[in-house]
Structure formats: structure tokens, C-alpha cells
Amino acid sequence: MALSLKFLVVTIAILALASSPSTASDPSPLQDFCVAVNDSKATVFVNGKVCKDPKLVTADDFFRSGLNKSGNTSNQLGSVVTAVNVNNLPGLNTLGISVARIDFARRGLNPPHTHPRGTEVLVVLKGRLYVGFVLSNPGPNMKNKLLTKILNPGDVFVFPQGLVHFQLNVGKTNAIAFAGLSSQNPGVITIANAVFGSDPPINDNFLAKAFQVDKKVIDHLQEQFWWDNN
Secondary structure, three states, X not given: OHHHHXXXXXXXXXXXXXXXXXXXXXXXXXXXXXXXXXXXXXXXXXXXXXXXXXXXXXXXXXXXXXXXXXXXXXXXXXXXXXXXXXXXXXXXXXXXXXXXXXEEOOOOEEEEEEOOOOOEEEEEEEOOEEEEEEOOOOOOOOOOOEXXXXXXXXXXXXXXXXXXXXXXXXXXXXXXXXXXXXXXXXOOEEHHHHHHOOOOOOOHHHHHHHHOOOHHHHHHHHHHHHHXXX
């Protein structure tokens, strides 16, 4: 089992790097924003990280263990993501890749979300997942197209950068998947959290009109997210 996990991680990394020389590294920008300042003491590099002196670099800067361990799925969603990116593996800085392990309890899900700075390649190691993504806004009088697939162990699925996607465990046991992402810091925006759980909250009258639902529904959702996160 340990050997198969190591092989899987290596395979995902190779897939991310092999896309092409022109797309195997991060596009600009590498963070949500970069506000200009005149004070040199208050600045950071565009990618948000300062490079370590090469003379002080060690093998540990490129190493992280733990992806062989199951994550705790005892939560409302029944899933947990264990991410390895530039924030916990410094050697990934400027390399344009990262990886994540996703554990699912039975009927657990990874809710609709996007990665604003990275394409995701998902590989199922154990279990059976229903996955999919929604295309960006089409032309007039057209609906956003949903593309879905049932994945079994060894199956691979790609989620294009920035598109809303999800995963649901439809098997009879827990499930495990690994994801390779084409960014050292792909970011994640969970749609429901961002819309109904923002701080401060988005105006409920606006949301009611935007989603074409009764204001009481919006009030309930915002209250639920507030309690879940406090």
C-alpha cells in the first residue's frame, strides 16, 4: 500500500510537469492581488515568497511526509483535503505544481469550488466517485453545460482552471483520491462559503434577487454558515 501511494504521488507530479514547457509553471499573477506600495520595507515578491539563500538549502526544503495517512472526515461534508503546496513545502516555490490527498467518508463530498490559479488532475486510488465540472457562462438563451463521470480506482479526470467542480463518494466504502495541480498555490474558492459565509455578509436582498429565491432562504443560509464557522 505504501509503495502504491508513493508511485501515485510521483505519477501525478510527472503529469503536472509534462503538460508542456510553456504551461508547466505558474501564470501571472500567483496570488489574489498585488497592491503597489512606495515603502520598500513593506513589500513582498509577486509570488508572495522570498527566496532562500541557495547556500542554506537542504533536502528537507523539498520534502514532506504524511500523505499516506488518512484525513479526519468527521465533519458535515464527510471529506477532508490534505494539501501540499508552497505554504508547507517551500521547495515548490516557482515550480508551478502542488499536490493534495482527498479523503471521503461514505457519501462524503467535496462541494462545488474553483481553483483560480490552477488546473487539477484527479486520480482515484480507492472507492467510487461521481465528479464533474460546469462550463463558463455560454451565449444568450443557453445554459451552463455540466460534464460528469463516475470514477473507479485508477481512473483520471481533469478539472480545467477556474471552473466550478465537485466530487461525491457514491461507493459503499470510504474513498481516497490524489490531485495534482498546475500551481504552487492554486487557491480554492468554495462557492457556498464565499457567497453565504463572507465577512461581512453580502446583502441578503441582493442575494435573494441574484438567486431568485425568497429572502427567508438567504437569511437561513447565512445564519447556518455563520454558526458553522464560529
